[in-house]
Each structure stands twice: as structure tokens, then as C-alpha cells.
Amino acid sequence: xxxxxxxxxxxxxxxxxxxxxxxxxxxxxxxxxxxxxxxxxxxxxxxxxxxxxxxxxxxxxxxxxxxxxxxxxxxxxxxxxxxxxxxxxxxxxxxxxxxxxxxxxxxxxxxxxxxxxxxxxxxxxxxxxxxxxxxxxxxxxxxxxxxxxxxxxxxxxxxxxxxxxxxxxxxxxxxxxxxxxxxxxxxxxxxxxxxxxxxxxxxxxxxxxxxxxxxxxxx
Amino acid sequence: xxxxxxxxxxxxxxxxxxxxxxxxxxxxxxxxxxxxxxxxxxxxxxxxxxxxxxxxxxxxxxxxxxxxxxxxxxxxxxxxxxxxxxxxxxxxxxxxxxxxxxxxxxxxxxxxxxxxxxxxxxxxxxxxxxxxxxxxxxxxxxxxxxxxxxxxxxxxxxxxxxxxxxxxxxxxxxxxxxxxxxxxxxxxxxxxxxxxxxxxxxxxxxxxxxxxxxxxxxxxxxxxxxxxxxxxxxxxxxxxxxxxxxxxxxxxxxxxxxxxxxxxxxxxxxxxxxxxxxxxxxxxxxxxxxxxxxxxxxxxxxxxxxxxxxxxxxxxxxxxxxxxxxxxxxxxxxxxxxxxxxxxxxxxxxxxxxxxxxxxxxxxxxxxxxxxxxxxxxxxxxxxxxxxxxxxxxxxxxxxxxxxxxxxxxxxxxxxxxxxxxxxxxxxxxxxxxxxxxxxxxxxxxxxxxxxxxxxxxxxxxxxxxxxxxxxxxxxxxxxxxxxxxxxxxxxxxxxxxxxxxxxxxxxxxxxxxxxxxxxxxxxxxxxxxxxxxxxxxxxxxxxxxxxxxxxxxxxxxxxxxxxxxxxxxxxxxxxxxxxxxxxxxxxxxxxxxxxxxxxxxxxxxxxxxxxxxxxxxxx
Numbered sequence: 001x002x003x004x005x006x007x008x009x010x011x012x013x014x015x016x017x018x019x020x021x022x023x024x025x026x027x028x029x030x031x032x033x034x035x036x037x038x039x040x041x042x043x044x045x046x047x048x049x050x051x052x053x054x055x056x057x058x059x060x061x062x063x064x065x066x067x068x069x070x071x072x073x074x075x076x077x078x079x080x081x082x083x084x085x086x087x088x089x090x091x092x093x094x095x096x097x098x099x100x101x102x103x104x105x106x107x108x109x110x111x112x113x114x115x116x117x118x119x120x121x122x123x124x125x126x127x128x129x130x131x132x133x134x135x136x137x138x139x140x141x142x143x144x145x146x147x148x149x150x151x152x153x154x155x156x157x158x159x160x161x162x163x164x165x166x167x168x169x170x171x172x173x174x175x176x177x178x179x180x181x182x183x184x185x186x187x188x189x190x191x192x193x194x195x196x197x198x199x200x201x202x203x204x205x206x207x208x209x210x211x212x213x214x215x216x217x218x219x
Numbered sequence: 220x221x222x223x224x225x226x227x228x229x230x231x232x233x234x235x236x237x238x239x240x241x242x243x244x245x246x247x248x249x250x251x252x253x254x255x256x257x258x259x260x261x262x263x264x265x266x267x268x269x270x271x272x273x274x275x276x277x278x279x280x281x282x283x284x285x286x287x288x289x290x291x292x293x294x295x296x297x298x299x300x301x302x303x304x305x306x307x308x309x310x311x312x313x314x315x316x317x318x319x320x321x322x323x324x325x326x327x328x329x330x331x332x333x334x335x336x337x338x339x340x341x342x343x344x345x346x347x348x349x350x351x352x353x354x355x356x357x358x359x360x361x362x363x364x365x366x367x368x369x370x371x372x373x374x375x376x377x378x379x380x381x382x383x384x385x386x387x388x389x390x391x392x393x394x395x396x397x398x399x400x401x402x403x404x405x406x407x408x409x410x411x412x413x414x415x416x417x418x419x420x421x422x423x424x425x426x427x428x429x430x431x432x433x434x435x436x437x438x439x440x441x442x443x444x445x446x447x448x449x450x451x452x453x454x455x456x457x458x459x460x461x462x463x464x465x466x467x468x469x470x471x472x473x474x475x476x477x478x479x480x481x482x483x484x485x486x487x488x489x490x491x492x493x494x495x496x497x498x499x500x501x502x503x504x505x506x507x508x509x510x511x512x513x514x515x516x517x518x519x520x521x522x523x524x525x526x527x528x529x530x531x532x533x534x535x536x537x538x539x540x541x542x543x544x545x546x547x548x549x550x551x552x553x554x555x556x557x558x559x560x561x562x563x564x565x566x567x568x569x570x571x572x573x574x575x576x577x578x579x580x581x582x583x584x585x586x587x588x589x590x591x592x593x594x595x596x597x598x599x600x601x602x603x604x605x606x607x608x609x610x611x612x613x614x615x616x617x618x619x620x621x622x623x624x625x626x627x628x629x630x631x632x633x634x635x636x637x638x639x640x641x642x643x644x645x646x647x648x649x650x651x652x653x654x655x656x657x658x659x660x661x662x663x664x665x666x667x668x669x670x671x672x673x674x675x676x677x678x679x680x681x682x683x684x685x686x687x688x689x690x691x692x693x694x695x696x697x698x699x700x701x702x703x704x705x706x707x708x709x710x711x712x713x714x715x716x717x718x719x720x721x722x723x724x725x726x727x728x729x730x731x732x733x734x735x736x737x738x739x740x741x742x743x744x745x746x747x748x749x750x751x752x753x754x755x756x757x758x759x760x761x762x763x764x765x766x767x768x769x770x771x772x773x774x775x776x777x778x779x780x781x782x783x784x785x786x787x788x789x790x791x792x793x794x795x796x797x798x799x800x801x802x803x804x805x806x807x808x809x810x811x812x813x814x815x816x817x818x819x820x821x822x823x824x825x826x827x828x829x830x831x832x833x834x835x836x837x838x839x
Contacts, residue, residue: 013236016239027524202227
């Protein structure tokens, strides 16, 4: 048995596949290949798949990790990628396969970009900068025990940048995305459109990579 | 523009993957290279529609033609519909996200009567005029067609549908589209096309038939006009081994009701249960060979990645080579970790050999359709199973480790007395006792007998098509009687909503005057009627009142054998005289042998050139 980490992207319509549905979708993709996936040995055997960090519904991911185990240690690694790409669904592409260096629990934050889509975007970038500089953005999150917890976006927001070009607005930022604590990029962006009083605008949010606490890339 | 608009609302709705398309094996073509665009509409949500085998077959069939493109459309869920209406987004097809008005054909499959308002709602969302007569005489507005089991009696939807496809679609569909393609190229009018289409076997164009009524509201005459055939024959395909079957299924991302490879092993049913519309409608019997089923299933499993294969038919254990089939399928399925499911098994031929094979399959629930509580009533409905067979099978199942059994019953069957109703309790109790008489019963575990009790709806094309349906009050009384006479905590009852059943009964045997009622109810907010929480019974009653029609006339009235029935011009292949004879036998609790024991002469083989698989096996 050999543990490997597969990196894939999830873009276009595939960004609307929920995390739970993605698991099923991946298992079926493997079943359409000859990849010797390792199955658990219980009464009801199922393949062992571990996703690094779930993607929020509607957010694209460009470099997402998926850990699997192979039964046949000699199965060529590049073939795993080729086979999966042969049978994959529109919007999901497999990029590369590596030996896992870090544990999924070490994932701490993620780099995102968010593109604003819509008309009359003139000056919106400046307004967003003002909001970030002068206001504290928070939202309420349901917690498992019941009740709500206030999440402070502003104090967790890192490396925030706004660029305006060709009449479009692009944000880049880093937010916590870990097992213990996560700030939703979707809620962050929606808070901005709320403050802008523009419910006609659409965000295209992309997760570029996952990082660890020390700021290094999760690999 | 529409695509961006759609994208902008996806974050606002539940399970957006139901509206994005892009699933594995969904078909995207370049519309510039396509002659005919077909929108296959399922008038219920994605989860239900994507479970439907007929849609998978016709989707692949139409797309197998390079110049035709079939796309899927489902009824948007209520949250999606609200946003679509607010943002003025028309109903669109999943593959291209183009609006339905851009299509050549909009085709609905009618699986149950209570979906009729959804058909209207989808047409309305698509901005297509609801009534055929309002669609002009050009072919620019999509031709609206419908098929599926409900077209056994298509009349209630007659005003909304341009053409019905009666019976099996594998051949008729392409003939219909070929004709449309030809007529469109020649610049012919809508009415010219429909008149010509009426001559394709199985195509019923309701606007070409005039219906007149007697003073008492019954039908006086159904008259074909414009050269349309007097009687439309149900279309039947001859050979299931040679007929088209898909190589691929569209594999949904979200979980749908039936999310697996499905394979139909035969059509028709040899049993002749007198209440069962499907049992007669899908005749004659045609079996698919073990080799074809195995080969096609394996290909489907391979192209889908599904880990479950379900065999589908009206009574799987009546497939002549069922043991051989299971052996063959399990041969490749088990090593590939594919679970084989075999629903619709009968109690009386649940052989030990079959049980042994089924033991290799992952255990699912055990369900028996006893249908009635007493032997007399089971004889009336020709459900040829005995109490000892039911109890024997349950005993074997309990010995095999099962602790839960589901039993299906009906109340409101013709000739039913209170003794028959209470008989449901008596039988269920005997099943409970069977469990406790098993010396090896698992320690500390009780038994759970779940009795699903639905209410009988008399359906066209069955020997009971003339029978009155029990009133709602009577059905409610019988439900209460069951609860009152049940003494065991091991038995749980599940009932059907009697109001829903009643409306189903009205539409099952309704005539085309009901088109007005459906439109009135729809205009007053009725959609998703089959969903208990969305069903507005009072609105429906109001609609009947507005249109001056009586629900009791359709549901609770006994018809005489010589009354002209609204579906008399639709030929299911079953002879009326046979149905009358079966009805008479029912009154005397006389049973009819199943088709392999003795051909009862239903007549359905006539539509298939005299061939019926039950018949040929009988003669061998």
C-alpha cells in the first residue's frame, strides 16, 4: 500500500459540486479507471479518500489536494493522473501527483482571489479599500453545539490587495482555512457587496493554494 | 446574457448543481450543426427526474443522431422558481442553458397524474402559450409533446399537448423527429405537420378529435377529423435485444432517488392483477436475453462508475432465466464491488436457489405486496398468492436473520367489506407471530412489520376501469378502522393522503373537459400536487366548482360497460371484452391463471405481430 497526494482543480460548473457530492464523484471517477485504489477492509469496504480542505460551494479551486492509497506500489504515478483525466467530469482536471510532505491537519490558511462581475464598477475598488480600512466586518456562524459565534473577518484578513483594470475589480487576500478555524471567503465577499449596497454584483471567487501556519505552502 | 443571469442566481439557491448541467456523460453539441433541438422535460424536481429510466433511454437515443440534440429540463424547486420569476429568467435546458422557446420540440414525460400542473408551470416558465390553439400555425414555437404511462388516458391534458406519443418511444420518437425535420425544411405549417404526424403509429394529436357529450355528462362520441385514425394504437417495440439501449447514463453530482445502473429485463407482466394498470399497459411480454442484459449492464457500469446495478421490471422473479441471469451478473459484479439489487420479487416463486443467489447480494429490506388482507379479496383482484405462501416466505426470511418486513396493502378495492379491511391486521399479526415462533430468533430484537396501506384508484386499461372509487370519507373510515383494530405495537401503518388519492382518481379517468380545471387550479397556485406539503386540495375543489364539473362524476361513479370512455380511441391492445370478462370474474372472486399457465387472450400480442414471449414459452 502506498499513500499519494493528487492535486486537482475544480472550476467552471464544477464549482457548484458540494463537498459531499465531490467525494461520490471522485469515487466514481476512480471506478471508471484501472487505478488500484485501496479499499478499507471492513464489512462494507469503501475506498480511502481524504480531501485536504473542503471548498465552499461556488468557489473555484486551482490546486486542491486529495490523498489516496494505492494497492499496487508499482503502479506508475503519472498514469494515475492520465487515467483520471481520461474519465473526469467537465471542470475537474488532475494536475499532478506527489508524495505527501505535510499532514492535512497542518493546513492553516488559504490564498484567494475574487473577481467582481457586473456593470458600473467605476470607483468600486476605492470604495472597497475604504471599507476594509475603516470598518470591522463580522458575520455570525452557526456552531455545532447550537447557537452562534461571531467571526471577525477584518482581524483575520491578510495580504489584502485591490486592483482595478479594464473596468473590472480584482481582490486578492488570505483568510484562515484550517481544521479549527475558518473564515468563509464567500461571506467576506458578500459582506462587501452588502456594504456597497450592490446586490446586482456577482463574485467569482478562486482558491489558489493552501498554506500552513508558518506561511509555507502546504505540499 | 442568459448564461450570466443564470450564474448570478446559482449562489442563491439550494443544491445549485441541479441547474448547472455538466454532469458526466451529458451531451453538448454545437447548435449550429443541429437540425432539431429537443427539450426533454420531467415535470418534477431533478432528483426525481434523474432517476427515470425512460428519460435516459430517449436522451441517448435522440443524441445518437448527429443532427438532433436532446437536452434535459426539470421543474425548478420552489426556491429556484421564485428567483427565476423575480429576475425574469425563462426556463432553460441544462446542457446549453438556452431557453425552451429556442427549441423545436418540448417533450414531457407523464409518470403520474398529479404532475399535470407542473407541466403547465413549466410551459409558463418557458413563456410558451399553455394551450395548443394559442401557439399559432408556424413551427417556430416548439411543438409540445408528451408520453409516459399517463397517456394511457391522455384526455385531461388534451388542450395543452400538440401530440402524444402513446406507448414505447424507441422507434416512434425518431420517426416523429424525422418527419418534423422534413416538414421544417420544407417550410410547412404546424397544422400540416400535426396532421401528417397523426399517421405515425402511436402518435395521437388530440386537436384532430371532436368529443361530444350526452346530457348526463358522459361522452356521446369521439370523432376523428382531418383523416386522423379513428383509433390510435399503442406503439410496441418487437425485440428488446435489438432495440436501442444507452451505452452511458448521465451521472448526477447531487444524490438522486435512484442513483445506479438500471436495467430493464423484460416488459409486460404475466400476472394480470386486476387493479394494475402497468401490468396490462406494458403487455405483451417481451424478455431481453441474459447475454444482452449482462453485456449492456457491464458497459454502463464501466462508463458511469456506479457501484450498484438494479434490475427493473414489473415482477423480476417472473423473468424465465432469473437464476442464470443473476449468476452471470454476479460473476463480474462481485469482483468489481458492484452490488446487484433485485426489486419487485414475488412471494410465490422466491425459490431457494434464487435466495441462495440473493444471499451474495447485499441485504436490503424485505417487501411483500400482499395487496389485500383476505384470500377472497386477493382472488377478486387476481393477486394469486396465498396466506401460507406469505407466511412461509416471512418464516424463511426470519430464519435468514431479517427482523423487519414491509407489507403493501390497498384499501378501497372493489367488493371490499370491513372484514377484508380488518384482514390486513389479522395477516400482519400472523407475520408478527411467525417471527416469535422462530426458535432461533435473534436475542433482544423485536420484529417490525410495516404495513403500507394505499388507497385503490381505478385506472383505465384495467378490468376495474368501470368501478367507482371509494369516497374520501369511506377511505378515511377504513384507515381508522385499521388503526382501531390493531392491537400490536410491532405493526406500524403508513397511509396515503386520501385527498391526493381522490384527485388521482379523478384525473386517471377524466375527459378533456378537465383541461379547464387543471388550468384554473394552476392559475390559483397549484403546483407540485404530489408533494403533501404543497398540495392545495381546497383550491382544486374550487377549480372544479368554477368549471362546473363534479369530482364525484369522475371518481365515485360506476360506469356501464357500454358507456363511451374518454380513452376509448386509444388502443392499449387489451380487448375490451377481455376486460369485461375479467371484471365479471372479479365479482365472483374467480381467479385467472397467469399467462404462462394459460393464455387468457387479452389481445395485446396483436400489436406485436401476434408475438408474446409468455405465449411462445407456453407452446414449447
